[in-house]
Amino acid sequence: MITNDIELTKIFLDNEFIIGLPTETVYGLAGNINSDKAIKSIFELKKRPLFNPLIVHVKSKNAISTVAQSIPDTAYQLAEAFWPGPMTLILPKKSGISDLITAGKPTVAVRVPNHEKALQLLDILDYPLAAPSANPFSSISPTSAEHVHQYFGKSLPLILQGGQCAKGIESTIIGFQNNQPLVYRLGTLSVDEIESYLGIKLPQSTNATDSPEAPGMLSKHYSPKTPLILTNSIEEAIEKYANKKIGLLTFGPHDLTYPCPIHLVLSENENLEEAAARLYAALHQLDEVDIDLIIAEKMPEIGLGCTINDRLMRASK
Numbered sequence: 002m003i004t005n006d007i008e009l010t011k012i013f014l015d016n017e018f019i020i021g022l023p024t025e026t027v028y029g030l031a032g033n034i035n036s037d038k039a040i041k042s043i044f045e046l047k048k049r050p051l052f053n054p055l056i057v058h059v060k061s062k063n064a065i066s067t068v069a070q071s072i073p074d075t076a077y078q079l080a081e082a083f084w085p086g087p088m089t090l091i092l093p094k095k096s097g098i099s100d101l102i103t104a105g106k107p108t109v110a111v112r113v114p115n116h117e118k119a120l121q122l123l124d125i126l127d128y129p130l131a132a133p134s135a136n137p138f139s140s141i142s143p144t145s146a147e148h149v150h151q152y153f154g155k156s157l158p159l160i161l162q163g164g165q166c167a168k169g170i171e172s173t174i175i176g177f178q179n180n181q182p183l184v185y186r187l188g189t190l191s192v193d194e195i196e197s198y199l200g201i202k203l204p205q206s207t208n209a210t211d212s213p214e215a216p217g218m219l220s221k222h223y224s225p226k227t228p229l230i231l232t233n234s235i236e237e238a239i240e241k242y243a244n245k246k247i248g249l250l251t252f253g254p255h256d257l258t259y260p261c262p263i264h265l266v267l268s269e270n271e272n273l274e275e276a277a278a279r280l281y282a283a284l285h286q287l288d289e290v291d292i293d294l295i296i297a298e299k300m301p302e303i304g305l306g307c308t309i310n311d312r313l314m315r316a317s318k
Contacts (some may be wrong), residue, residue, distance in 0.1 A: 023163020029132030091176035
């Protein structure tokens with residue numbers, strides 16, 4: 002069921018069901034962080050490995066201390082600057098936070114979503130929500146309630162309707178080592194913007210494939226069922242795979258003579274924010290067409306272009 006009823010959504014959550022939650026980034030599978038039943042349901046429905054931690058969504062920056070402790074001053078500064086918004090902080094967890102949520106790690110991932118419906122819901126709940134993306138493990142993230150319903154159907158009893166996600170790519174994840182911030186996952190908040198605010202250059206954590214410190218760090222992720230390759234040269238890739246039915250995904254318009262069954266342009270004006278917002282919806286659309294291969298054009302390696310390339314790279318493995 003897809004609904005606009007926030008009070009009904011609360012009833013489902015209070016009764017330890019999980020729901021589809023709209024955010025500004027992607028839709029999530031959300032459950033009460035105090036219910037092991039709900040948290041286990043998230044992992045089971047997604048077929049997500051238990052070693053992959055979840056993000057906890059809280060109602061405001063003042064609620065950060067309900068799930069985390071020994072919080073660095075820089076974390077408070079970042080929360081003040083970028084919450085509500087697409088930034089997740091990895092912080093020392095409070096003892097009451099379930100090991101299921103944190104994959105047994107001493108840290109918890111936390112953020113405040115910048116979505117009206119999500120904030121309205123969190124405001125009337127007595128608990129935060131754990132919510133990874135509402136897709137089967139490693140599949141394309143959903144940016145509409147309809148995407149979520151297509152994935153899970155009646156297996157998910159309720160999806161809160163929140164329209165199309167404004168940002169369209171997951172949150173940027175910032176962790177701390179010796180109280181110094183570093184980037185765990187590129188996201189829809191550009192690292193350049195964070196670095197400009199802090200006045201420092203942020204190192205980036207290496208990916209962990211067996212025991213990730215944060216969500217979204219596995220090498221293969223966000224993948225369509227159709228094989229995908231990422232290329233700097235659309236023309237060369239088309240020539241190489243000319244014997245296949247190709248679907249094209251490009252940053253801007255291309256004047257191509259090769260007859261592709263489908264060619265999707267992420268931004269006619271080559272705007273990276275628009276391209277990011279449309280990326281997953283475009284991958285969903287390409288995955289529904291009878292093609293052998295998706296050829297995706299690499300974005301400029303600046304700002305959100307780095308994030309889009311990160312997602313396409315993981316989708317191609």
